[in-house]
Amino acid sequence: MDNYKKNIAEEIARVLDKNKNEVEKTIEIPPSKDLGDYAFPCFHIAKELKKNPNEIARQISEKIKKPEFVRDIKVVGPYVNFFLDESEFAKAVIVRVLTEGKNYGKSKILHGKTIMVEYSAPNTNKPLHVGHLRNDSIGMAISNILCFCGAKVIKANLYSDRGAHICKSMIGYLKYGNNKTPEDENIKGDHFVGKFYVLFSKDLEQNPELEKEAIEMLKKWENKDKEVRELWEKMNSWVIKGFEETYKKFGSKFDVVFKESDFYDKAGSLIEEGLKKKIFKETDVGIVALLEQYGLPNKVLLRKDGTSIYITTDLSLTKYKFDKYKLDEAIWVVGSEQKLYFQQLFKIFELLNYEFAKKCKHLSYEMIYLPEGRLKSREGKVVDADELIESAEEKALEEIKKRYQNITKEHLERKRAIGLAAIKFFMLKVDPNKPIFFDINKAIEFEGETGPYVQYTYARAKSIIRKSGLEKELKNIFKSADFSSLDSIEEKEIISLINEFQQVVEESAKSLAPDKVCQYLLKLSEKFNKFYHSCKIIQSDKVDLEKLLLVYAVSQTIKNGLELLNIETLEEM
RNA sequence: GGGCCCAUAGCGUAGUCAGGAUAGCGCAACUGGCUUCUAACCAGUAGGUCGUGGGUUCAAAUCCCACUGGGCCCGCCA
Numbered sequence: 069m070d071n072y073k074k075n076i077a078e079e080i081a082r083v084l085d086k087n088k089n090e091v092e093k094t095i096e097i098p099p100s101k102d103l104g105d106y107a108f109p110c111f112h113i114a115k116e117l118k119k120n121p122n123e124i125a126r127q128i129s130e131k132i133k134k135p136e137f138v139r140d141i142k143v144v145g146p147y148v149n150f151f152l153d154e155s156e157f158a159k160a161v162i163v164r165v166l167t168e169g170k171n172y173g174k175s176k177i178l179h180g181k182t183i184m185v186e187y188s189a190p191n192t193n194k195p196l197h198v199g200h201l202r203n204d205s206i207g208m209a210i211s212n213i214l215c216f217c218g219a220k221v222i223k224a225n226l227y228s229d230r231g232a233h234i235c236k237s238m239i240g241y242l243k244y245g246n247n248k249t250p251e252d253e254n255i256k257g258d259h260f261v262g263k264f265y266v267l268f269s270k271d272l273e274q275n276p277e278l279e280k281e282a283i284e285m286l287k288k289w290e291n292k293d294k295e296v297r298e299l300w301e302k303m304n305s306w307v308i309k310g311f312e313e314t315y316k317k318f319g320s321k322f323d324v325v326f327k328e329s330d331f332y333d334k335a336g337s338l339i340e341e342g343l344k345k346k347i348f349k350e351t352d353v354g355i356v357a358l359l360e361q362y363g364l365p366n367k368v369l370l371r372k373d374g375t376s377i378y379i380t381t382d383l384s385l386t387k388y389k390f391d392k393y394k395l396d397e398a399i400w401v402v403g404s405e406q407k408l409y410f411q412q413l414f415k416i417f418e419l420l421n422y423e424f425a426k427k428c429k430h431l432s433y434e435m436i437y438l439p440e441g442r443l444k445s446r447e448g449k450v451v452d453a454d455e456l457i458e459s460a461e462e463k464a465l466e467e468i469k470k471r472y473q474n475i476t477k478e479h480l481e482r483k484r485a486i487g488l489a490a491i492k493f494f495m496l497k498v499d500p501n502k503p504i505f506f507d508i509n510k511a512i513e514f515e516g517e518t519g520p521y522v523q524y525t526y527a528r529a530k531s532i533i534r535k536s537g538l539e540k541e542l543k544n545i546f547k548s549a550d551f552s553s554l555d556s557i558e559e560k561e562i563i564s565l566i567n568e569f570q571q572v573v574e575e576s577a578k579s580l581a582p583d584k585v586c587q588y589l590l591k592l593s594e595k596f597n598k599f600y601h602s603c604k605i606i607q608s609d610k611v612d613l614e615k616l617l618l619v620y621a622v623s624q625t626i627k628n629g630l631e632l633l634n635i636e637t638l639e640e641m
Numbered sequence: 642g643g644g645c646c647c648a649u650a651g652c653g654u655a656g657u658c659a660g661g662a663u664a665g666c667g668c669a670a671c672u673g674g675c676u677u678c679u680a681a682c683c684a685g686u687a688g689g690u691c692g693u694g695g696g697u698u699c700a701a702a703u704c705c706c707a708c709u710g711g712g713c714c715c716g717c718c719a
Contacts, residue, residue, distance in 0.1 A: 099662065109661060111699070121699085147662065191719065228719060328719095353717050363644085368716040378719050405713050407645060434646075435713080467681065486681085498654065501646060503712065510653075514681050516667040517654080524681045532678045579658085587655060590666080601674095601683045611678095619678090641681070 072157075075135050076106055076150055083131045084113060097564075101557050104142065104149030105157075105564065111146060121146035154560055155552035158618075161567045165621040166546060173569040173628050178577065179218035184389055185211045187401035188320060192229040192307040193237035194262035194445045196314050196453035198506060199403070199436050204320040205495035206433055207401040208634040209582035216632055217577040222393060225322040226385070227311075229304050230329040231378070233265075235285040238299055239278070240264030243271075250306050256454065258310030261303050262445070269446040283375070290333070290375055314453055319488065319634050326385055332376040334384035338420065339369060347419045357416050367412045382413055390424040397427045399580070404432040404501070431580050433500035439507075451506055460487030460512040467514060485636040486520050487512065492635050493519030497586040517590050519635055522626060525593040527641040528600060529623035534639075536611045542620055545613045553614045558599040562618060565592050566625050573632065582633065589629045596622050 077092035084091070091108070098107045110128070114121035125143045132148075134141060140151040165172045187207025190196055207223070215221045228234075241264040250260040272278045288296045315321070339355060342348035348357050348369065355370040369379055389398055400410060410430035417425035436443060436451075443450045464483035465475075472479060490512045497517065498504065514520040533539050554563065569588070576584040605615045627637045 093659080096661080099665090103662075107662085111661065115699070145662070189719085231719075233718070351716085356716060359716095364715090365644095366716050371717045373717090375717085377717065402719095403713090404646065406719080408714050409719090411645095432646090437712085471679085471681085499647095502654085503647075505653090507653095510668080513668080516681095518667090518681085520681055521667095524679085528679060528682080535678055583655095587666095590655090594666080597682060598684095600678080604678065606678050641679075 072137060072152060073106060076108075076138070079132055079135055080108055080128065080148075083128055098147075098149060101561050101564070103144060103147075104140075105152045106150040108148045108150075109146060110148065114146070154555060154563070155550070157567075158551040158554045158559075158563050158614075159549075161563050162551070162617050162621050163546065165566065165624050166543060166617070169624060170628060170631075172624055173216065173573050175217040175570055175574050175577075177217050177574055178214060181219045181396040182222065182394060183214055183219045183397045183399065184222045184224050184393060184395050185214070185399045185401065186224040186226055186326075187211075188315075188322075189226045189228060189402065190311060191231075191233055192227050192261075192304050192311075193234050193265045194307075195256070195258035195310060197443060197445065198451035198453060198456055198511075199443055201318065201453050201456065201491060202433060202436055202495045202504065203401055203403070204315075204318060205492045205634070206431065206500060206582060208320055209492075209496055209585070209632060210399070210401070210431065210577075210580055212632045212634060213573060213577050213582060213585065216573055222395075223321060223323045224326060224389075225324075226326045226328065226381075227308065228328050228378070229308075230286075230289065230300075230332060231376075232279075232282045232286055234300065234304075235282040235289065236268045236272075237261050237265035238296070238303060239281060239285060240266075240268030240271075241299070241303060243267070250310075256310040256313065257306030257308075258314070259452075259454075260310075261307050266446065266448045283373075286375055287373065314457075317457060317484075318453070328378075328381045331381045331385040331388065333380075334388075335369070335376070335380045338383050338387065341420060342369075342416070345420070347416070357412070357419075359412060359415055362415055362419075364408070364412055364415055367416070379409070379413060383416070386413070386417065386424075386428070387422070390422075390427070395424070395427065397429065398424070399429045399431050401431045401433070404434050406430070407432055429580070431500070434503040436504045436506050439505065451508070456491065456508070456511065457487065459508060460491050463487065463512050464490070464514070464520075482638055482641070485638055486514065486523065486641070489519030489523050489630075489635045490514055491519075492633060493522070493586060496582050496633055497590070499583055500581070519630075519633075520641075522589050522593050522630060523635070523638055524641050525596055526623055526626045526630070526637045527639060529596065529619050529626070530639050532605050532619050533616065533623065536606055536616055538611060538613075538616060542617060546617060549614050549617060551614055553612075554618060556599075556602070558595060558602060559615075559618060562592070562595050562599060562622060565595060566621050569625050569629070585629055585632055589626060589633075592622065592626060592629075 073092060073095055077095055078088045081088035081091045094109060094112060096107050098104050110121040110124040113124050122145055125146050125148045128148050129141050129143045137153050137156055138150050139153045142149045185207055188200055188204050190200060211221045211223050244264060244267050250257040285296060289300060339348060348355050354368050354372045357367045357369055359366050370376060389395060414425055414428045461483050464486035468479050468483055494511045538545060572584055572588045576582060605612050605619060630637050
């Protein structure tokens with residue numbers, strides 16, 4: 069897209085008799101628009117020629133032939149700054165948004181690739197908590213972003229629905245449940261089951277022997293004991309129903325849902341293969357992958373008694389994923405505390421000589437901490453997902469009530485969209501490598517660098533377009549527009565930013581970093597709001613058509629960006 | 642003992658991979674702006690040894706080394 073830069077580089081390269089690609093790499097975008105649209109720093113050349121960089125900049129500016137689209141070239145100290153012909157540039161950018169609409173910003177860098185993104189991955193013994201919301205926000209956003217870049221994305225979930233932890237909630241239920249159902253107590257199934265997990269854990273503190281009881285039950289489960297299986301089916305279905313409700317509310321979507329119970333016992337051939345190749349070894353603790361010579365700790369794959377652990381499932385499931393879906397890449401969105409685990413998993417596949425080992429990626433993100441420390445489901449020390457969503461919506465409703473007297477059905481729909489936007493944007497705007505110290509007031513803030521702020525910016529833009537009465541005629545207006553009137557610094561900056569959108573999306577896809585899209589949207593919103601205040605688009609009954617087109621381009625870009633983050637836009641707020 | 646991640650104003654955060662022009666921004670504080678296209682906004686004031694110490698460079702928040710502080714992980718939890 070950025071042909072301007074290329075052409076400028078070519079011209080500089082000609083003057084200096086240099087390689088144009090090298091020149092292109094050194095061209096920068098100045099910190100401020102009034103310095104120009106592109107800048108060529110002369111430090112490198114100065115060093116080579118052992119001359120003063122300011123002098124070189126001056127010489128370049130004298131010798132250079134001004135490309136057609138460049139309005140002006142100015143020397144500022146050691147920089148040669150280029151000013152684009154803004155009217156041509158504005159026209160090119162706006163026409164692109166106008167014709168591409170909801171596809172504006174789409175890229176083809178991942179065209180033809182099939183990528184699976186596994187995220188959320190809850191345990192079916194307790195409700196979802198705030199950590200899952202960070203996970204889901206990242207998982208959904210990165211899926212959308214990869215898809216926008218041309219990939220075929222398969223969103224996958226994995227229910228960890230068997231194992232010692234599941235048995236613990238079952239034992240808790242047997243002891244304290246009195247055969248009741250979630251309906252009896254009128255609470256969501258996941259919350260209902262979670263209570264028994266906490267009760268069991270409390271008992272466990274008093275009596276560590278209970279750990280063995282859980283393993284005993286796990287053995288029965290693996291031996292398909294009828295009673296244990298029936299209870300398990302029943303409790304799992306309660307929990308999963310609860311999950312599905314929360315996912316629906318939050319907007320987490322999955323194309324395929326895997327269950328650990330379908331895969332835990334299917335790693336047999338892989339394990340035999342490893343034993344044969346002497347990569348695995350039977351020891352007194354179970355079957356162990358020997359990884360020490362590769363700088364990783366050894367990893368137990370199967371307990372001595374033959375029962376499975378978490379990695380047993382991932383061994384068979386990963387192979388299954390690549391076989392069945394012919395993936396070009398598999399991404400796991402999982403907390404950073406499991407980094408080593410994934411290194412081990414991927415290493416095992418590499419040692420087993422599976423070509424797909426190279427195509428596995430762990431998208432790691434840091435944890436969410438409470439002021440008093442880590443989230444601990446066992447102790448009930450969590451921020452519950454449903455409760456957080458509820459609080460966010462409540463706060464949104466309060467804000468709406470401040471602005472409207474009569475609350476309509478539409479307002480109730482709006483509070484949902486605003487509340488969710490706050491949570492999702494909060495989860496996505498920071499670098500995934502940074503831990504979040506949870507403070508509910510920060511998580512559901514609507515002012516400043518927040519989701520609702522971006523939504524509000526969009527609503528403002530749409531309001532102008534609505535009131536102009538020209539929404540349907542934008543494409544005709546365009547033909548007679550004179551873009552040289554968009555000549556303020558604010559306007560030029562906005563146009564530049566809109567032009568950068570696709571590049572931001574691509575970078576975000578390449579580095580699996582949705583926070584880049586958030587930062588971009590904040591910047592665009594900030595510039596737009598400044599512009600909004602500094603000038604009027606509709607004055608009495610006269611509409612500034614060029615500005616209106618710019619407003620449209622902003623609104624469409626924000627909409628496309630928010631959609632990537634799985635955040636709804638509102639026409640009115 | 643080993644490995645990974647983080648450190649930027651009272652708090653939070655961008656910029657670090659690809660070193661350059663006054664280190665952007667938000668919250669909180671203070672001042673000002675709604676009979677106007679929506680004030681969930683905007684303008685302004687104040688607040689910074691970019692964890693510490695070295696090194697590389699014409700130039701370091703950014704690259705390299707050492708250290709300090711915090712978090713996470715290190716064979717039968719997930």
